[in-house]
Amino acid sequence: MHGAGGNTGADDARWLAAAARLAARGRPLSRPNPAVGCLIVRDGIVVGRGWTQPGGRPHAEAAALAQAGDAARGATVYVTLEPCAHRAGRGPACSxxxxxxxxxxxxxxxxxxxxxxxxxxxxxxxxxxxxVATLGCPASRASLAGYLTRAERGRPHVTLKLATSLDGAIATAGGESRWITGAAARAHVHSRRAMADAILVGGGTWRADAPGLDVRLPGLEARSPRRLILSRSIEAPGIEVLPAPQAIAGLDAVNYLYVEGGAQTAAAFLAADLVDRIELYRAPIVIGGGAGAIGDIGLASLAAAHGRWHLAERRQLGSDTFEAYRRQGQDQPQDGN
Ligand SMILES: NC(=O)c1ccc[n+]([C@@H]2O[C@H](COP(=O)([O-])OP(=O)(O)OC[C@H]3O[C@@H](n4cnc5c(N)ncnc54)[C@H](OP(=O)(O)O)[C@@H]3O)[C@@H](O)[C@H]2O)c1
Incomplete structure (x- = not known):
């Protein structure tokens, strides 16, 4: 087809994966809209690219079309999510x-x-x-994990973060947890916070550590997300308190939730089957007799623990190891960013 981009399935998948990488630029500032990516390709050359802008507009397709101008005629458009059909007050429908x-x-x-x-x-x-072609594109699904989890499960996509010693402790027996991991791992945590719409800690962590729960990376300070506490008792001005993990379903404009512990909170989310991804930072230290990373989740047998989590990513951050595990499930949208 003259003027089109790729015509083979492999080309299509490659361009869509590139569009999904562009989409990541919109996260999380596109909220409450999904972060979408769009590439317009003509004779193998990109003539327009766009991603959802802060606040959700312009949409990715509108941005890419504005860039492509007349070159869009006869080209191939790759877009991670079906172009919208609803005519909103804030702009025309992308279709x-x-x-x-x-x-x-x-x-x-x-x-x-x-x-x-x-x-x-x-x-x-x-x-x-x-x-029009629709491709079952894992990269597109991954880039839309928050939006799809909300649509398909009625709640945000939840990442549980843990920082442990080699022996699986998140604190010493006396409750000291600063710092288990090194500077590179902690900076990585801050970059993950910047990708979330909200961060949550348990009441125990709030009382013990008074964590800032902000993003302290140069240039990204403004990306500090909404702060939440899981508690049945705390009243903290300027901070939202959730009385139960299930209350996350009612959070407005939160597609990605980052849960930072502690052990009881991690257990409460796991027991309620509300964790989609576990991000584990493991430091090469032994604490011995420390506080375990996760409290009781009501596991019936060891067999029931197997097959639930699959390694999605592993890397070294200074002397610490980072591992991301995704929850096994049918067509579960994965957070790939
Ligand atoms: N290394 C790490 O990654 C890491 C991360 C975070 C924390 N920590 C450490 O972990 C320790 C704190 O852990 P923790 O297990 O004691 O406390 P936690 O999980 O932070 O908080 C426990 C509190 O959360 C609330 N909560 C728990 N389950 C609930 C539920 N189902 N519904 C409503 N509220 C619920 C209750 O708050 P109320 O009592 O207020 O009602 C409970 O007392 C600290 O030493 C901290 O430094 C380490």
Whole structure:
């Protein structure tokens, strides 16, 4: 097809994966909208790229089309999420913008579960004579993990972070936990905070450590997310208190939640089956007789513990090891960023 980008499945998957990487730039500031990525490709050359802007507008497709101008006509558009069909006060529907721009093809990484669009975006493109392909694209799903978890499970995507010694302690017996890991691991934690819409700690950690729960990376200070405490008793001005892990379902504009412990809180989220990803920082120290990382989760047998978590990522951060584990589940959207 003249003027189009890739025509093979492998090309399509490659361009969509690139669009998913662009989408990561929108996270989390696009909230409450999903962070979407879009590439417009003509004869193998990128003529437009866009990602959802802070506050959710412009959408990725609008930004990419503005960049491509007339070059979009006859090109291939790669977009991680089905172009929206609803005409909002804040801007035109992306499917209308695309219909007007007349690319030859639109390749979509993930159908939109939002009722206002679901299938309608694709229909509008087809009606405008544009070829539409939907690819089951893991990279697109991963880049939309927060949005999809909210749509499919009615709650944010939850990452549980733990920093432990070699013997699995998160603090000494006396409650000292600063610092178990080194500077590189702690900076990594701050970069993960910057990717979340909200951070949560338990009442015990709040009382013991009075954690700042902010982002202390140069240039990213403004990216400190909303702060939450899990507690049945605390009243803290300026901070939201959740009375139970299940209350996360009611959090407005939170697609990604980062839970930082401690042990009882980690257990409460795990027992309620509300953890999608575990991020474990392990320092080469032995504490011995320290505070265990996770409290009682009501495990019935050892067999029930197996097969639930799968290694997604492993890397070295200074002298510490970082491992991310994803929850095993049918078509579970994974946080790939
Ligand atoms: N190394 C690490 O990664 C790391 C991270 C965080 C903390 N820590 C350490 O961990 C220790 C604190 O851990 P912890 O287990 O004692 O405390 P925690 O998990 O931080 O907090 C326990 C408190 O959370 C609230 N809570 C727990 N489950 C609940 C539920 N199902 N519903 C409502 N509220 C619930 C209760 O708060 P209320 O009592 O207020 O009602 C409970 O007392 C500290 O020593 C801290 O330094 C280490």
């Amino acid at each position: 209308d913008l695309l219909a007007e721009a007349q690319p030859a093809r639109v390749v979509i990484g993930q159908r939109d579960p939002d009722e206002r669009t679901r299938g309608r975006g694709m229909e509008r493109l087809s009606a405008a004579g544009i070829a």
